[in-house]
Amino acid sequence: MKSEDAGQQMEARWQAVLRKDGAQDGAFVYGVLTTGVYCRPGCASRTPRRENVRFFNSPAEAEAAGLRACKRCKPDACQGRAEAPDRMWALCRYLEEHADEAVTLEQLGERAGLSPHHLQRTFKRVVGVSPKQYAEHLRMERFKLSVKRNSKDVTGAIFDAGYSSLSRLYEKVDTRLGMTPMEYRGGGAGVEISYAAEMTPVGLMMVGATDRGLCFVQFGDDADTLLGELRKQYPKAEVHAMAKPAPAAFGEWMAGLNEYLAGQRPDLRLPVHVRATAFQLMVWNHLQRIPAGEVQSYQEVAQAIGQPRASRAVARACASNNVALAIPCHRVIRGTGEMGGYRWGVGRKRALLHLERSAGQ
Ligand SMILES: [Zn+2]
Known part of the structure; x- marks a missing residue:
């Protein structure tokens, strides 16, 4: 850290101590040289004089400097x-x-x-x-x-x-x-996508796949609109109807989706091959770790990926998911417990969660 940055950080910490900012608890501790005690920023005890205060990144550092934990704010009991x-x-x-x-x-x-x-x-x-x-x-x-x-x-x-x-x-x-740098730059250029549409308990589903995984799973009212959407997402890819009989891998993915929608396989894990930004990827990776039938709020997801202020961006990443079910964006709801939106209709979202919960029993 440059010395001016260090100076700024020290000043910010001192301001946090002055306003007894509990939100900074855990970020650092401060020691008071005259008493030999160290405290959390939010400690309710009397504010020490600035010249007697030293800052430490952790309780361990403060103790290494010979200070002992304050009995009032218990800064060493911070594994909570x-x-x-x-x-x-x-x-x-x-x-x-x-x-x-x-x-x-x-x-x-x-x-x-x-x-x-x-x-x-x-x-x-x-x-x-x-x-x-x-x-x-x-x-x-x-x-x-x-x-x-x-x-x-x-x-x-x-x-x-x-x-x-x-x-x-x-x-x-x-x-x-999923995609190599060449493919990423080219809007899917050089990528071959096969698609097939099928009627399911939650409506018409179109599935697009490369030889490496699913790149498109969406629901809609008619196949033409869904195909238009697929082409829009991968403007430069070579898109064609799935050959019959389909390659074995595609057959397995299709069977997996159908078993899931029939309530026989709540935990769907299928290979995904998508274009994504690093942020979308972080969100989508996290969604795949939410257990079937459980939900998290946009805010919880934002926190889980280490971007606590990004809950709106999380909502956008969920809304821009192209691979329904395999990237389970239906497991993210509003913080208030309301269902929140779903790209393919809130009725479908509710149905999918119900499906997972009853299959899990
Ligand atoms: Zn204290």
Whole structure:
């Protein structure tokens, strides 16, 4: 951290102490040199004099400096659920600021005052992915940005994004992004998509797939409109009707969707091959981890992916999902407990949740 940034951070912390800001609890502690005690920012005890105050990133650091925990605000008893998220989000910010460095679990643990093992578990519980996966998402986001900016130099972009080798990146693009950088830039150019439409208990469903996974599952009233939507999403892809008989993999995916819709398979896990931004990908990955029949609010999803202020963006990411069921955006509702919107009608959303709940019994 540059010294002026450090100065600003110290001033911000002091202001938090002055207003006894409980929201900052867990982000840091302050020690009072004259009493030898350290406190949470929100401690109700008398405000110390500025010149006697020192700030620490964690209780562990304060104790290493010879201070003891205040008996009133118990800053060392801070493993509680309420504060862990704040500290994990602070770590997300830290990873964002240090995206070009290899930050270790030990370093993160030290900042949060947790052992590497405990840190890993807490981070995963709050954010939904491990610190390493989060850092990879960030690198991917930077990579995609540089591809967009400079489409001639993919190799340069890969090295800018901190990847040690081409093959390692392509491996990740395959499993996580679905589409390769070339395909991503080209609006699906060079990608072959086969589609088929089928009547289901919740209406007409069109399924589009590449040889690697589902890229389109949508409901509608007629096949022509659905096909138009598919072409709109992948303007440069080669789109054609599924051959008969369909390839074995497609047959299995179709069977999976049908079993799910018949209430025989509540937990649907099918390969997905989509175009997505890093943010959409984070949201969609998280949705796939919400157990069948359960729901989370947009806000909860935003918090889980480490972007607590992004609940509107989460709602947009849900609304822009092209692969119904396999990316279960129907498991996200409004914070008030209302169903919220659904791209394919709120009646369908309710029906899908009902289906999952009765299948799970
Ligand atoms: Zn205190």
